Amino acid sequence: MTFKQIDLNILRRVSEADGIGGCEREVSRIVAEYGAPLCDEIIHDNLGSTIMIKHGSGHGPKVMFSAHMDEVGFMVREITDAGYIKLLPVGGWWGHVMPAHELTVTTMTGEKYIGIVGARAPHGLSQKVKNTVIAPMDLFLDMGVKNRQAxxxxxxxxxxxxxxxxKFRVMNDPDLLCGKGWDDRVNLGTMLEVMRNLEGVHTDADLYFAATVQEEVGIRGARTATHTILPDVAVALDVTTATDTPLDTAGMKLGGGLVLSMVDHLTLSNPSLxxxxxxxxxxxxxxxxxxxMTDGGTDACSIHKMLDGVVAMTASLPTRYMHSPRLLISRTDYEQTIRLLTVxxxxxxxxxxxxxxxxxxxQAHQ
Structure with a gap:
């Protein structure tokens, strides 16, 4: 079949959207905006996952694809008298990657304000302090104001x-794309691109493309989405760690093609799938x-254990600098994954x- 050229604007918009676990509405609206013309129906579960449905023959299996909308981030947990914001990590953060970075605070009314994560100057610090990673709970945000009331x-x-x-960026080699939240916003793009390729194409299976919530805080949205869909087979779409930088020793490189996950810390993929x-x-x-992957898991870990069990696996995309403010992915890996899932x-x-x-x-189904 002929595959459509990928739309980088989809990746830009889902990457630049803000949405930690429990606050995915901004992302969900973008997904629904792109998905609505490409599917027959959009439904939501009561936790907030967005499920786009493309009906098949009516006699085929239900196939679920799952990619989570939430990114790792923080919540405001305290405002000091001097006007600093203390942070609560939402998802897994290593304090080493945060000092001096810009963060966006989004209010309940949708207003956005930029602050800077506080960082010490190295002058006069002992070697012990210099070599100590700041715990995420000890990080604070400097909003550039004088007091709490401001x-x-x-x-x-x-x-x-x-x-x-x-901000989303095409790097100096245009195969490499930079953005935040690629874990797992890149695979929201994967699902939408598969839907674009299937526009007007008949399938035997009923296809359910689930943009799930709260993966980074306990793989929660995949559970409720599975109970909503009642799938026969499921493919979780997530990222894995690229190990092709000078900080690593070997292995998973960007641009090497699609990745099938045999096992992670919480799931054994179905070998026949x-x-x-x-x-x-x-x-x-x-x-x-x-x-x-011996550490971490994906939506598949919840999906395969739901109901009376679901045939499931994970397809992964490598990314550099996972769970940091800036991640890199390969357009080649992205395009190959889209082609695989379309077929x-x-x-x-x-x-x-x-x-x-x-x-x-x-036994086979009756």
Missing amino acids: ILDLGIQIGDMVTPNT IAMMTQIAQANDLDVRYDF FCQQIDWQHLDGMKQAIGI
Whole structure:
């Protein structure tokens, strides 16, 4: 089939949107805006996940794709008398990556204000202090005001969302793209691009593209979305760690092609589903790699344990500098993943799914 040229504006908008766990509304609206013309129906569960449905023949399996909308960020937990904001991490942060970066505070009314994470000057510090990483709970945001009342006058309150202030950028090699929130906003783009490729294309399966909430704080949205969809098979879309910088020793590089996750800390991918994806990749001249992630998990860890069990796996995209204000991804990896999943949507049917179940000793569906 002919694949559409990717729309970088989708990636720019989902990357630059602000949305920590529990505050994904801004992201959800962008996803729904792009998804509405490409699907038959959009529904929401009561936790806030956005589920875009493309109906198939009416006789095929339900296929769920899942990519989470939330990014790692912070909440305002205290406003000092001197006008500094103390932060509560929402998701996994390493304090080393934060000092001197700009963050955006988003108020309950949607107003946005920029502050700077406080950082000490090195002059006069002992070597011990210089070598100590600041704990995220000890970080503070300097809003450039003189006192607490000035913060309150801006409309900033305890509990307001705080996120990195990072703009999307095509790097000097145009294959590399910089942005915030690629974990997992890049795969919101993946789902929307697959939907673009399938516009006007018949599938046997009913396709459910779920933009889920609260993954970074306990993989929560995938659970409620699964109960809403009741899928027969599911593919979680997430990122994995690129290890191709001078800080690393070997392994996963950007631009090497799509990645199928065999195992992570919380999930064993269905081997027959992995095999089907591998066959599609090879038949379409796509570069396929495999990932074994021993720390962390994806939406698949919740999905595969829901209901009476769901045939599931994770497809991953490598990213440099995960859980930091700026991440890098490869356009090549992104495009290859989109092509793989587009073809998968056209091929998956009960015959394939029954074969996957029978491979682990389960009787075919009636």
